[in-house]
Structure formats: structure tokens, C-alpha cells
Amino acid sequence: MKKKRYKSIFGVLQFAFGIMNKSEKAYFFLLAFLYAFSGVLLLVPAQIIAILVSLIGGEPAQFFGINIPSQIDVVVLIILCALVVFSISAFSTSLHYFKNKFVLKLYMKVKGVGFSWATTPRKNLNIGMTVGDATYRINDSIADFDWVMNCLYDTILPNMFSSIVSAIYICLIEVYAIPILLVGLILTTFVFLIRQKIESPVTKQMEKCNSRVTNFLVNTLHNLTLINLFKSQKLESQNLDEKIDDYKKVSKKRFKIWQAYWIVMALIDVLATYSIILICSSKVASGIVSASSIVLIISYVEKVFSPIQNFGWFINSSTQLMTKIERLEELKPTKKTEMDTVHDTYEKPIEKITLKNVTVCNDDDTLIENINYSIEKGKLTVITGESGGGKTTSLRALTGIAERVSGDIIINDEYKVNSMYSFIDRMSIVMQSPYILNRNIKDNVYYPEVKPNTERGQIITNLKMDKIINRRFNEDCEEDLEQKLSGGEKKRICILRGLIQDKEVYIFDEPTNELDAENTNTVLKEINKLKKKAIVMVVTHDKRMIDKADQVVVINNAVRKEISE
Incomplete structure (x- = not known):
């Protein structure tokens, strides 16, 4: 026609x-x-x-x-x-x-x-x-x-x-x-x-x-x-x-x-x-x-x-x-990206990731310049600083979303990579804005094919999500789930989705936004537990999270100002 x-x-x-x-x-x-x-x-x-x-x-x-x-x-x-x-x-x-x-x-x-x-x-x-x-x-x-x-x-x-x-x-x-x-x-x-x-x-x-x-x-x-x-x-x-x-x-x-x-x-x-x-x-x-x-x-x-x-x-x-x-x-998937061309050939467990002299530019603007810091297993690393200072940009550079102009990303002090894109299946990332899939809440939590177990069930209970997780809405209406859930519920679903993944690297961008005091404390405890088994990095302004950190990286005006242990 x-x-x-x-x-x-x-x-x-x-x-x-x-x-x-x-x-x-x-x-x-x-x-x-x-x-x-x-x-x-x-x-x-x-x-x-x-x-x-x-x-x-x-x-x-x-x-x-x-x-x-x-x-x-x-x-x-x-x-x-x-x-x-x-x-x-x-x-x-x-x-x-x-x-x-x-x-x-x-x-x-x-x-x-x-x-x-x-x-x-x-x-x-x-x-x-x-x-x-x-x-x-x-x-x-x-x-x-x-x-x-x-x-x-x-x-x-x-x-x-x-x-x-x-x-x-x-x-x-x-x-x-x-x-x-x-x-x-x-x-x-x-x-x-x-x-x-x-x-x-x-x-x-x-x-x-x-x-x-x-x-x-x-x-x-x-x-x-x-x-x-x-x-x-x-x-x-x-x-x-x-x-x-x-x-x-x-x-x-x-x-x-x-x-x-x-x-x-x-x-x-x-x-x-x-x-x-x-x-x-x-x-x-x-x-x-x-x-x-x-x-x-x-x-x-x-x-x-x-x-x-x-x-x-x-x-x-x-x-x-x-x-x-x-x-x-x-x-468009027809355009080759690093995900298509670079394969994960490094099979050792990821215990440390280092950003060395990393610079990211957008047209004529320098978003971050010569950033240097490491995140490693056993330490809770918090990235903080003023709004617009380059915190999230450094996260995007690490994961490969933002393309670097110069600098290196090194795994375990021995393996240099273009970005962590090729290791994405070994990472759990929770972005600042909540994102809800158009299915029931249980499918949202157990993304993509995570199976329930005792440990994950305990996390669900701690976050008081055991009742919410079984709620169902009219799946014929695509907007229902997005509209029926509050901002805090959507945020907890996304955090829960990230917490129950079995990964080597966990990255959280402003995880306590939209949460009340009680849920914030629970999330802080659960994130802190992860450092025993994996690398944990959190981008936040939350002083409570900063106080619990083993390492604090301050980034202001696109430049790393200080690292404190």
C-alpha cells in the first residue's frame, strides 16, 4: 500500500x-x-x-x-x-x-x-x-x-x-x-x-x-x-x-x-x-x-x-x-561498537581497576581532565564532589559510555583495556534515574535470569520488598507499572536488581536519592557488605555513605582534587 x-x-x-x-x-x-x-x-x-x-x-x-x-x-x-x-x-x-x-x-x-x-x-x-x-x-x-x-x-x-x-x-x-x-x-x-x-x-x-x-x-x-x-x-x-x-x-x-x-x-x-x-x-x-x-x-x-x-x-x-x-x-546495532569488536580475553578475577590520566572531551569542552584513581576489592570507594564536577562522567568513561580522549584503564595493574565494555557481563551498574521494565515487578527484580536463593531473599526482606515484589498490575497497559509505583519503590527495585546480581564489579550512581531515612540506611548496609566479595564504587553526595567509605575520591571542576583513605 x-x-x-x-x-x-x-x-x-x-x-x-x-x-x-x-x-x-x-x-x-x-x-x-x-x-x-x-x-x-x-x-x-x-x-x-x-x-x-x-x-x-x-x-x-x-x-x-x-x-x-x-x-x-x-x-x-x-x-x-x-x-x-x-x-x-x-x-x-x-x-x-x-x-x-x-x-x-x-x-x-x-x-x-x-x-x-x-x-x-x-x-x-x-x-x-x-x-x-x-x-x-x-x-x-x-x-x-x-x-x-x-x-x-x-x-x-x-x-x-x-x-x-x-x-x-x-x-x-x-x-x-x-x-x-x-x-x-x-x-x-x-x-x-x-x-x-x-x-x-x-x-x-x-x-x-x-x-x-x-x-x-x-x-x-x-x-x-x-x-x-x-x-x-x-x-x-x-x-x-x-x-x-x-x-x-x-x-x-x-x-x-x-x-x-x-x-x-x-x-x-x-x-x-x-x-x-x-x-x-x-x-x-x-x-x-x-x-x-x-x-x-x-x-x-x-x-x-x-x-x-x-x-x-x-x-x-x-x-x-x-x-x-x-x-x-x-x-543502531549495525554500527560496530567495542561490544561487537572487543572480546573479554582476560579470564582472571577482577580485583582492581585503575584510571590513569583519563581525559574526556565533548566538542571543545573538557569534561574531565587527567583523572587518576583506583577502585579495588575489599574497599568501598565513594566518588563525590560538586554537581557538574565530573563524577558521573568518570563513571561513564570507566564503563565506556563516554569515549576517552587520552588515558588508560588498567585491570589488576597488568591488563590494559580500551574500556570495560568488553567486561560488561561481569559488572552490575545502577544508574541514577530509575528504569522499570514493562513486565511485573518480579521480572524487574530478577533481571536478566537471576534465580532466587536464600541470600537474595534476605536482601529482599531487608529492603522490605517481599510484599511489593509479588504485586501485579494490568500488563495490557504499558504505562500501568510506571504510573502505579512511587519514586521510592522504583528506586528500590533498581537497587535490588543491582544488589542481587552475582558480579565482580558493582557501580552505583546516587543510590540513596528518593529514599527515606530507613531505606537509605538499609541500602548503605547492603552495599557495604558487597565489598567483601567484589569491587564497589558509589557516586554520591550522601554524607552517610561518605562516612562509611574506605576511600573517598573528590572530583571538582573536571579534575580530581584529593583521595582520602
Whole structure:
């Protein structure tokens, strides 16, 4: 079946209408009507007259063979322009729905679906690291995606209104200038207040919609890591390459439409502004000098460049966003990574890991520089320091998420590796943000194929998770588990998942965030027990954890400041 292509505004609107419900359509038409009602008095007539008058040197122009404005009633001109105004305002309004609903509709398809990594089976995936990095990249692009969309909606029309009111003042008969300005001000205020009243609940719906979109994206990424996890025949397999390519195509196609729309609006605003300057200048040159003319010339000489600047700013923002979307290529399994090319050839137990002169950069910024420290079995090592100082970056460099510019990672003082990626199946990593798989709680805890035993049962009891672990929700609804659990419960599930793994290296990033005092003390005790059998590293600001540490590494301003025993 041939895919529909939306090459024009009508195709875009047709698609937008198709995915709106009744209340959304009602809101859409009401808002468009209000725009049109105020716009026909403020927007199109003023700009058309201003442009025509400026182009013909101040003489009356003809519109369909009729002189403007002397031989046509303003009401007729309003009616002729209403359709244009409606189309512009309707398109502006539909952009929000087009973006939110389309992305939501696209990712609704992944509900309850487990993904395989398409080409290369990755048995050594660690959900903490993989999901933490992938979720960050996806959410980063979605945040910019939404931000650029809102720039189109919230910037272009408000900026144009200021030009329009001034154009009306100059272009229409001066005796009516003050009444027209008052009517324009009243209508603009009325439309603004009505929009605020109407859009308040709708904005909340949109925020909820955005939240759902983000949840679907995050949950999708969780499912991407679940190959060989539940061994369930019910899970369908889909191609991650195609999903990422679809997302990129949709985004790029959307930007072509937005850029065309922005160019048209910017040109209209530029022409209207130039016409104001020309008309005011001609009045001054003819000796008809007025305070308003001089003020307008002074103010609009600078203002004439704003649409051009705004357009350049928009293009720059769009380019940055597309760069972030291109980063999603790094998540595709067809791109070879260290996990595919480097194999774990070091079979001795890991008892010590050393970072030696490690530097990580992002473009022109140095995230960490010449970091040196060791973590070893038998010691609880805490990494601390000011926010943004480089603590988590050093963790990402250690695990291989952040690519080092220079420096070495050495195992047991004898085996140098590019990163710990190739040893990921020997590590348990708990990232700062809780991540919940779309299954029941027991499956979340016993990831990936951990079997219950007495020791693990005791940890579950200590964390008071024995009752929670058997709770079940409606698995047909992908959002239920995420919504039903509190932040503290989700955090405890993730910590518990990390604690019951039988690994040689345990890494925790801010494990006590979102926990109450009692659960914090329990988690501290359980983490402290691990050092007897493995390497334990904790990134935290928690003074209680720092007090229990055998070694504290302080990292501030991207540089290691001190190590204390």
C-alpha cells in the first residue's frame, strides 16, 4: 500500500484532523476562529495595504481591478483575507497536535513488544548502562524537538502583532487611527485571555501527551535490551534500524515544512516593516512630520532585522536538533561498537581497576581532565564532589559510555583495556534515574535470569520488598507499572536488581536519592557488605555513605582534587 505524502498545508491539516478527538477539534476550530476574527482586522488588511502602498510609491493599488482602499469597503477586504488568515492560524495551531499526536501514534505501535537488536545478538548488555545512555540521547532529542516546535508556535505570531498594529496606524485613514488601535488592542487582549482560558486545560493534556510519548520512548529502549531476557514466545521481534530511520525521516520531513512556513512568515513581517519605514520616510520627506512617524522610523530601523535574525536562530536550532537525532545512529546495532569488536580475553578475577590520566572531551569542552584513581576489592570507594564536577562522567568513561580522549584503564595493574565494555557481563551498574521494565515487578527484580536463593531473599526482606515484589498490575497497559509505583519503590527495585546480581564489579550512581531515612540506611548496609566479595564504587553526595567509605575520591571542576583513605 502506497504511503500518503503530505506535501501541502491541506495534507498536513487533513492528517492533523484525522488524529484529533472531538474536544481537540472543537478547541482547534474555536482558536482558529478567534485568530481569524482578530487577524482580519489586524493582520492581513494592514500588511496587504502596507506592502501594496509601499511598492507603488504611495498611490492606491488595485485588487482584482478595484482600487484599494478608496473604492472598496474594508469589510469586503476582510472577507477576502479571512481564508488566508484562517489557514495560517490553523496551521500554526495544528503544529502542536501534529507533533504530539504523530509521535505518540508512532510509538504506540511498540506497546507490549519486545525488540531484538536486529543484526548482532548482544548477550552482554547491561541494562543500567545501555538504557541510561540511550534514554538520555532519546530524551535529549525529544526535548529539543518539542522546544523548536514551541518556538514556531509561540514566537512568530506574537512578534507579528506588534508590526501589524503600527501598520494599521499608518496605512488606514488617520482619523480612524486611534479607534482602530483601541479595537486592535482590545481584540488582541481578548484573544490572549481566551487563549489562556482555553489552552490551560489543553496545555495540561499536551504535557501529559508529551509525558506519554517520553514513557513510550523510554519503555521502548528498555525493551531493546531484553533479548534473551524472558524467553517468551509472546514477544514479537522488530527491527531497531527501521524504527530509528523512521524517526529520523519524520523529523527531517517535518523541518522542511517548518522552514518553509517560517520563511513565508519572516518575509511577510520584513515587507510590512519595510513598508512602515518607507511610508514614514516619505511623510518626513514631504514635510508631513509627525511624532509618530519619527518614533516609528527609529524603532523599526532596528526591528526590520529581527525576522531575519529569528529565522537564522531557528535554522541554527534546527541544525543542532538534527545533529542530536543523527546521534541515534550510534544506537543502531549495525554500527560496530567495542561490544561487537572487543572480546573479554582476560579470564582472571577482577580485583582492581585503575584510571590513569583519563581525559574526556565533548566538542571543545573538557569534561574531565587527567583523572587518576583506583577502585579495588575489599574497599568501598565513594566518588563525590560538586554537581557538574565530573563524577558521573568518570563513571561513564570507566564503563565506556563516554569515549576517552587520552588515558588508560588498567585491570589488576597488568591488563590494559580500551574500556570495560568488553567486561560488561561481569559488572552490575545502577544508574541514577530509575528504569522499570514493562513486565511485573518480579521480572524487574530478577533481571536478566537471576534465580532466587536464600541470600537474595534476605536482601529482599531487608529492603522490605517481599510484599511489593509479588504485586501485579494490568500488563495490557504499558504505562500501568510506571504510573502505579512511587519514586521510592522504583528506586528500590533498581537497587535490588543491582544488589542481587552475582558480579565482580558493582557501580552505583546516587543510590540513596528518593529514599527515606530507613531505606537509605538499609541500602548503605547492603552495599557495604558487597565489598567483601567484589569491587564497589558509589557516586554520591550522601554524607552517610561518605562516612562509611574506605576511600573517598573528590572530583571538582573536571579534575580530581584529593583521595582520602
